[in-house]
Amino acid sequence: xxxxxxxxxxxxxxxxxNPYAEAGVDTAAGDLAVELMKSAVRRTHGPExxxxxxxxxxxxxxxxxxTYARPLLATSTDGVGTKxxxxxxxxxxxxxxxxxxxxxxxxxxxxxxxxxxxTDYIACGKVFPERIADIVAGIARGxxxxxxxxxxxxxxxxxxxxxxxxxxxAGAATGVVEAGRILGADRVHAGDVVLALASSGxxxxxxxxxxxxxxxxxxxxxxxxxxxxxTWGEALLEPTxxxxxxxxxxxxxxxxxxxxxxxxxxxxxxxxxxxVLPRSTWVEVDRSTWSPPPVFRTLAxxxxxxxxxxxxxxxxxxxxxxxxxxxxxxxxxxxxxxxxIATWQVGVIRDGARPxxxxxxxxxxxxxxxxxxxxxxxSFNDGESS
Numbered sequence: 263x264x265x266x267x268x269x270x271x272x273x274x275x276x277x278x279x280n281p282y283a284e285a286g287v288d289t290a291a292g293d294l295a296v297e298l299m300k301s302a303v304r305r306t307h308g309p310e311x312x313x314x315x316x317x318x319x320x321x322x323x324x325x326x327x328x329t330y331a332r333p334l335l336a337t338s339t340d341g342v343g344t345k346x347x348x349x350x351x352x353x354x355x356x357x358x359x360x361x362x363x364x365x366x367x368x369x370x371x372x373x374x375x376x377x378x379x380x381t382d383y384i385a386c387g388k389v390f391p392e393r394i395a396d397i398v399a400g401i402a403r404g405x406x407x408x409x410x411x412x413x414x415x416x417x418x419x420x421x422x423x424x425x426x427x428x429x430x431x432a433g434a435a436t437g438v439v440e441a442g443r444i445l446g447a448d449r450v451h452a453g454d455v456v457l458a459l460a461s462s463g464x465x466x467x468x469x470x471x472x473x474x475x476x477x478x479x480x481x482x483x484x485x486x487x488x489x490x491x492x493t494w495g496e497a498l499l500e501p502t503x504x505x506x507x508x509x510x511x512x513x514x515x516x517x518x519x520x521x522x523x524x525x526x527x528x529x530x531x532x533x534x535x536x537x538v539l540p541r542s543t544w545v546e547v548d549r550s551t552w553s554p555p556p557v558f559r560t561l562a563x564x565x566x567x568x569x570x571x572x573x574x575x576x577x578x579x580x581x582x583x584x585x586x587x588x589x590x591x592x593x594x595x596x597x598x599x600x601x602x603i604a605t606w607q608v609g610v611i612r613d614g615a616r617p618x619x620x621x622x623x624x625x626x627x628x629x630x631x632x633x634x635x636x637x638x639x640x641s642f643n644d645g646e647s648s
């Protein structure tokens with residue numbers, strides 16, 4: 263947290279003046295926010311965390327890494343995007359931190375890494391201690407669920423740059439993986455099965471489109487969304503599902519049967535899966551194997567869009583993808599189901615010549631990665647999601 267400024271005594275002997283406060287920065291509120299969040303943060307700390315809350319730097323004992331033959335550190339940084347605007351609109355801030363952990367820590371598990379620690383950054387127009395504490399409590403809950411220590415953070419007050427009720431959140435996390443156990447394209451080969459892991463909803467991507475659709479329809483976030491069984495704001499703030507712990511267990515239990523993982527975030531299913539496949543391979547993801555949940559269908563209908571038109575923006579019900587050995591696919595799906603994650607087969611990895619583009623073009627790699635080729639084919643199931 264920002265260090266408190268010092269009062270400057272007046273030469274006339276009148277009451278001390280705090281020029282920082284007069285400029286709009288309330289350091290006392292920042293200190294109160296730290297006090298309110300301390301217990302939540304401490305619950306994420308194991309014996310590896312040294313020094314507690316409030317230091318200039320978080321300390322983490324890395325002695326355990328000496329048991330690795332060649333430990334590789336994995337790191338990720340991200341934010342939650344414009345989903346925060348909905349939290350601000352309905353004054354509900356206790357789940358946005360879970361979204362942040364999902365965006366940051368779940369990226370680390372893609373390479374098979376175990377998360378070690380995380381830090382966060384909250385920029386706001388004005389510090390409201392209870393609001394900041396709610397945000398950090400959500401981050402702490404997400405960290406606890408994923409086995410990640412929340413070792414530090416910063417709350418910065420930016421009057422004049424952000425509105426009084428505006429804020430944004432970001433975070434960074436570090437994990438570790440044994441060099442010989444990294445997951446990725448070099449483990450994938452033809453015949454591997456592609457499994458889809460169900461999302462909890464929109465997660466934290468595509469909210470600029472969501473907000474555009476809602477605004478265009480003249481809907482307020484406090485309005486009832488009959489098809490979704492709650493208000494619009496509450497439905498759209500459904501927290502991001504956290505996959506780290508179930509996936510780490512799966513990697514261990516399958517003993518090499520998990521070859522690659524993909525976190526379905528910005529860019530959608532095809533682009534994110536293509537990033538973790540070898541360039542020589544391709545896969546057709548069968549839409550008929552699942553039915554996108556109601557929130558996607560309702561928003562698409564409201565915006566006058568076909569679901570297929572949103573495939574590069576929303577996850578459409580698939581939050582993660584696992585590429586596994588064919589003889590371990592059933593065991594993988596069963597294990598994830600026991601962890602409460604519906605899982606189903608959507609395709610099989612192929613190599614050699616690809617089919618023509620009669621059913622749509624393949625996406626080849628993504629985000630600078632010269633990876634495999636993926637396209638979605640068929641029509642979505644109109645029944646219940648898998």
